[in-house]
Amino acid sequence: MSQRGAVTSEPPQRAGAVRRAIRRASFGRYTGVAVGLVVVCVYLWLTEPAFMTWSNWENIIRGQSVVAILAIGMTVVVLTGGIDLSIASNAAASAMVLGLLVQDGWDWWSASLAAIGAGTALGLLNGVLIGFARIPFFVVTLGTLSIFQSWALLATNGETISLFSYEKFTPLEKLINGSTGPFPNLLLIVGGLYAVGIVLLRYTRFGRSVFAVGSNPEAARLSGIKVSVMLVSVYALCGLTAGLGSVALTGRLTAAGPNIDPNLMLTVVAAVLIGGTAFTGGDGSLVGTIVGVLFLGVIQNGLSLSGVSTFWQGTVSGTILIAAVGIGVIRDYGWRIRLRERRAP
Amino acid sequence: MLLIDLMPVTSIDTPAVQAPLVSMTGISKSFPGVQALDNVDLTLYGGEVHALAGENGSGKSTLAKILYGFYQPDRGEISLAGERVALQSPRRAIELGIAAISQELTLGPTLSVAENVLMGRLPRRGGLVDWPKARRVAAEALDQLGVHVDPNERVGALSIELQQEVEVARAVSAQSRVLVLDEATSSLSETATLRLLEKVEQLRRQGVAVLLISHRMRELYSSAQKATILRDGRLIGETPLPQTEERELVRMMVGRPIEDLYSKRTLGFGDVVLAVSGLSTHDGMVRDVTFEVRAGEIVGVAGLVGCGKTELGLALAGATAHTGDVHVRGRPVKTSSPRGALRAGIGYVPEDRKRSALFIPRSVRQNLSFAWLNILSRLGVINVARERRLASETASRFSVRARSLDASIAELSGGNQQKVVLGRTFALSPDVVVLGEPTRGIDVGAKSDVYRYVQDMAEQGKAIVLISSELPELLGLADQILVMHTGQISASFTAAEATEEAIAHAAMAETGAVEMSA
Numbered sequence: 001m002s003q004r005g006a007v008t009s010e011p012p013q014r015a016g017a018v019r020r021a022i023r024r025a026s027f028g029r030y031t032g033v034a035v036g037l038v039v040v041c042v043y044l045w046l047t048e049p050a051f052m053t054w055s056n057w058e059n060i061i062r063g064q065s066v067v068a069i070l071a072i073g074m075t076v077v078v079l080t081g082g083i084d085l086s087i088a089s090n091a092a093a094s095a096m097v098l099g100l101l102v103q104d105g106w107d108w109w110s111a112s113l114a115a116i117g118a119g120t121a122l123g124l125l126n127g128v129l130i131g132f133a134r135i136p137f138f139v140v141t142l143g144t145l146s147i148f149q150s151w152a153l154l155a156t157n158g159e160t161i162s163l164f165s166y167e168k169f170t171p172l173e174k175l176i177n178g179s180t181g182p183f184p185n186l187l188l189i190v191g192g193l194y195a196v197g198i199v200l201l202r203y204t205r206f207g208r209s210v211f212a213v214g215s216n217p218e219a220a221r222l223s224g225i226k227v228s229v230m231l232v233s234v235y236a237l238c239g240l241t242a243g244l245g246s247v248a249l250t251g252r253l254t255a256a257g258p259n260i261d262p263n264l265m266l267t268v269v270a271a272v273l274i275g276g277t278a279f280t281g282g283d284g285s286l287v288g289t290i291v292g293v294l295f296l297g298v299i300q301n302g303l304s305l306s307g308v309s310t311f312w313q314g315t316v317s318g319t320i321l322i323a324a325v326g327i328g329v330i331r332d333y334g335w336r337i338r339l340r341e342r343r344a345p
Numbered sequence: 346m347l348l349i350d351l352m353p354v355t356s357i358d359t360p361a362v363q364a365p366l367v368s369m370t371g372i373s374k375s376f377p378g379v380q381a382l383d384n385v386d387l388t389l390y391g392g393e394v395h396a397l398a399g400e401n402g403s404g405k406s407t408l409a410k411i412l413y414g415f416y417q418p419d420r421g422e423i424s425l426a427g428e429r430v431a432l433q434s435p436r437r438a439i440e441l442g443i444a445a446i447s448q449e450l451t452l453g454p455t456l457s458v459a460e461n462v463l464m465g466r467l468p469r470r471g472g473l474v475d476w477p478k479a480r481r482v483a484a485e486a487l488d489q490l491g492v493h494v495d496p497n498e499r500v501g502a503l504s505i506e507l508q509q510e511v512e513v514a515r516a517v518s519a520q521s522r523v524l525v526l527d528e529a530t531s532s533l534s535e536t537a538t539l540r541l542l543e544k545v546e547q548l549r550r551q552g553v554a555v556l557l558i559s560h561r562m563r564e565l566y567s568s569a570q571k572a573t574i575l576r577d578g579r580l581i582g583e584t585p586l587p588q589t590e591e592r593e594l595v596r597m598m599v600g601r602p603i604e605d606l607y608s609k610r611t612l613g614f615g616d617v618v619l620a621v622s623g624l625s626t627h628d629g630m631v632r633d634v635t636f637e638v639r640a641g642e643i644v645g646v647a648g649l650v651g652c653g654k655t656e657l658g659l660a661l662a663g664a665t666a667h668t669g670d671v672h673v674r675g676r677p678v679k680t681s682s683p684r685g686a687l688r689a690g691i692g693y694v695p696e697d698r699k700r701s702a703l704f705i706p707r708s709v710r711q712n713l714s715f716a717w718l719n720i721l722s723r724l725g726v727i728n729v730a731r732e733r734r735l736a737s738e739t740a741s742r743f744s745v746r747a748r749s750l751d752a753s754i755a756e757l758s759g760g761n762q763q764k765v766v767l768g769r770t771f772a773l774s775p776d777v778v779v780l781g782e783p784t785r786g787i788d789v790g791a792k793s794d795v796y797r798y799v800q801d802m803a804e805q806g807k808a809i810v811l812i813s814s815e816l817p818e819l820l821g822l823a824d825q826i827l828v829m830h831t832g833q834i835s836a837s838f839t840a841a842e843a844t845e846e847a848i849a850h851a852a853m854a855e856t857g858a859v860e861m862s863a
Contacts, residue, residue, distance in 0.1 A: 203726055205727060211711065211715075212707075212711075215704040216701075216703060216704045219703060220715065222701055223687075224683055224716065225715070226684060282704070282706065
């Protein structure tokens, strides 16, 4: 360490063995979870003959596709240090737009585009309130969680729109539920969206600014990044993925219903956090989010294959969430709590 | 009271030979990738101020943190008054009579001043907090330090400087046996520093053992009787102060002699690059400030805390709302946002590194490139190869010491972090560079590097505005020094006519005269 000059390397040191081992083993914040996922998969492979079959994996992929799509937008929002609590309500409202327009005789693709546009607009509303009006994200998205849900219910007075009989809708249903060769189309779509997302975060000015704003908004502003514009676009992007998710959801169910699974938003947030994205923003990745989404899917699948009561699912996924984030904390801070090294939220 | 001249305190009443109050032996501590301390000893006596000297990354702060229970050593023993103790937490240290003031604030921002000063020892009566007494005791503690704040005020509403003074009041009023000052003065004004050191001297006379860490040599020489020197986590030696010459002390700290910190530049100045006229900020901290900076010129801005020099820098950086005209190379520019100021060619290095400059936990490379996104991208796509090249060029040009460019910026020492911050601003080659306290909390080796880079920038024909509370730094570097008082420029000196006394007088506006120079 005595030399001055450019970048020098230093020898590894002793002490803090557990923390060091965790650090060394990891090439990203999600490594621990990825290892856990592999262990669970191997266990299920050995104990459940039905697990390692292509049709079972197709089930997992289809089942997690909506969560996976929504988790893209959520990851970006969490990277800026926020959370979009309204994401599932937004998807419900966007799905109603899609359903109503198909009912009105629109083509599947124009109705889908409108639904994606509606999702983006609702996200933009969140963004404007957060970025320009400077209302805390928690308050804004908690409010719009109720508002968007309410709009979705108002659209049909709470009725579900069955799209089964609409000819113009059939191509979308086939697209979403069909396969290309051995691959479910949904896998290709979700994979494509993640590829776009990863490139966006890594190689564009927008993506870099997301990390900058998330790790230190004041420094980002002084570096010439328009923080408020970034926040508006990030929540709009999250709305966009809610719109995309609503199309996938509606295609899978061949129906548009205003009563979305109340756990969907929480599952999405859990997947993002299990995937190693920091709750406080500034650190994380979409690759980690994929791991988080798959982990939750495999657990759910494994429990039902093993015939364990579905009521146990919450216990298992909740424990995984706390353990995954806990490992990250130990990795970053060591075993002992050191208050001053933590950044205030 | 002369503000600047901290006279060495003669230690008339140092007790004769006695047992050490604190003895730390064989202390080792490592962090991932760094052996912070390697078999270090430290002995403190009651009634003695003991300086801990060393560069950033030398381990002095780690040693201090072990003494007040913030870190646990991997190996080594600590004895307090002859008894072996385990300091598992700062709370345990406080119970044993070891109080600390550190660089980072540890206050509860939503609590009142009184609650903070008496944190953990609020006076009680009948099981309930005795609020009138709490306020009285807190007010007394603050009064002793010459700080005038309402004990009922919420700490979060105070300025950073006042918060630091509340922190000081808490530690010195705790009636402890050992007081650790870990860069406690780095964000205090000169007057507040002086008051703190007076209080420290008073505590010393009462038999308290004081461990003093400061980057300001003057403070070490005026207050301490001994210095322990650390370098790269190893004990270099213990030496009496002020008998040891500063040059010798620095050589022990750095391991090599440091040449004159400020080399004189010989180039003349060019045309006016930055012209500011009638600048006032909306918050009223800066009022009607007018000055010019020529190419190759370093203009220093001095003044007490709260004089508006911080806000002047923020206004030029476009970070605070203001009125008035700013011209760069004769062209009027819009400094209504940091982005606008950057476009206009005004680069800014913020005063508060951690709060306003560093992207934690991002990598060194990204800490550089986040400020370069505009020049690195085309149609919104980052040229990653160029990013890597520019980042490694900048890191080596500014001799940044890091494990790798992909290491988190949080792993670097303060001096290296500052070099990254300077590097990212300088690499953009702005016409004007506004520097806010560029050497705050960094060691003497890094300081001399920073001074060299600043002078290099000036020689390249840039206009430099150097906002600093370090008078030696202003006197050594600046070609012209503006002194601010209550938001206005109260005096202006050329390098030849400036003295610490004259600047101090103008900073307190004792002359009353407002001179302006073109």
